[in-house]
Every structure is written in structure tokens, then in C-alpha cells.
Amino acid sequence: MNKTTMCLWYKGDAEEAANFYAATFPDSKVVAVHTAPGDSPGGKTGDVLTVEFTLFGSPFVGLNGPDIFPQTEAFSIQVHTETQDETDRYWNAIVGNGGAESVCGWCKDKWGVNWQITPRVLTDVMASGDKEAAKRAFEAMMAMKKIDIATVEAAIRGEKVGAA
Known part of the structure; x- marks a missing residue:
């Protein structure tokens, strides 16, 4: 059993959000x-109060409450991807289901939860110790909304890249 569980505040639609996450991400499910x-203050007897769910095997709980605590970019869920297809699939699912694009791999789902859909090639180069390659990858990323892996890889190699 995990010692920690991330709790997300929803405005009465935690069950809808949890069902979307379970249908979108592998190793994810609604538990209870x-x-x-x-x-x-947020509901009546018998209303859904909490929803236990997992995202990629990690435990979360969605708490339904009144519209007093909005989601902000100060908190985000980072999803590491291996391929462009995987990056596109998660990004498009979130944005295409009433969400919104942001910048540098960030997007927001329709419930206001912020996500970072981050290809592993980007985090790997940042941790590699190759400051010049990391700088080029970072600069390429800064011009993007959804991360384009081919453009990041070209930047790492030192090839001229344009905005994605």
C-alpha cells in the first residue's frame, strides 16, 4: 500500500474525470x-464525494467540492512518453476532450488539471551533462506547444530547427 495519494479537487465531476483518465491512460482504472x-458545502447526502483511481498505477483520489479551489499551473501531472505516437495520443486525448493547449508540452484537461506530456528524449538530454545539447533541445522546446520529438532530436544533434 502506498503511503501517499494525490488528491485532486473537482467541481462535482470527479467521477467523469476519473473515468476519462482510466479510458485514456494504460494501467489506470477507477478503483472506488x-x-x-x-x-x-459541496453537495448533498448521496452525491459522489470521492473517487479513488489510478493513473499509470499511481493512486489518486478525486474530491468533489464547491467551486472555491481552482486548479492552477502550480501543479501538473507529468507523463513521460517514448514515441511521437504516444505523445500525440495523450496530448490529443486531453486537448480533444475539451482541454486546451499551452506551451512547452503543457496542456490542460477540461477539468482544469494541468498536464506535461514530455518525451523522454527531452528529459534525458537535460540530465545528460551535455550542456550545449541540452540548451539546443530546451530552445527548440520553448518554441513548441506539443513536443515534436524529431525537432528535439535534430536540435540535440546541432541541426538547424524551426518552430514546431
Whole structure:
């Protein structure tokens, strides 16, 4: 059993969000749905209060509450991808389901949760110790919304790249 569980605040639609995540990401599922035993500022007796779910095997709980705590970019879920197809699939699922594009691999789902869809080639070069290659990859990434792996790889090799 994990000692920590990430809790995300939703405005009454935690179950919808958890079902979307479970259908979109591998090793993800809705584990349990719990209803409120009494009235609260965010709902009535019997309303869905919390939803336990996993994302890529990590435990989360969605808490339904009143519209007082908005999601912000100060918190995001980072998903490491291996291929452009995987990057595209997750990005397009989030953005295409009422979400919004941002920059540098960030997007926001329709519930306001922020995501970083980050190809591993980008994080690997940042950790490689090759400061020049990391700088070129970083500069290429800064011009992107969804990360284009071929452009990042070209930048790492020192090839001239344009905005993706």
C-alpha cells in the first residue's frame, strides 16, 4: 500500500474525470466511488464525494467540492512518453476532450488539471551533462506547444530547427 495519494479537487465531476483518465491512460482504472454520508458545502447526502483511481498505477483520489479551489499551473501531472505516437495520443486525448493547449508540452484537461506530456528524449538530454545539447533541445522546446520529438532530436544533434 502506498503511503501517499494525490488528491485532486473537482467541481462535482470527479467521477467523469476519473473515468476519462482510466479510458485514456494504460494501467489506470477507477478503483472506488464513495458517496457523501451527509450534506456538505459541496453537495448533498448521496452525491459522489470521492473517487479513488489510478493513473499509470499511481493512486489518486478525486474530491468533489464547491467551486472555491481552482486548479492552477502550480501543479501538473507529468507523463513521460517514448514515441511521437504516444505523445500525440495523450496530448490529443486531453486537448480533444475539451482541454486546451499551452506551451512547452503543457496542456490542460477540461477539468482544469494541468498536464506535461514530455518525451523522454527531452528529459534525458537535460540530465545528460551535455550542456550545449541540452540548451539546443530546451530552445527548440520553448518554441513548441506539443513536443515534436524529431525537432528535439535534430536540435540535440546541432541541426538547424524551426518552430514546431
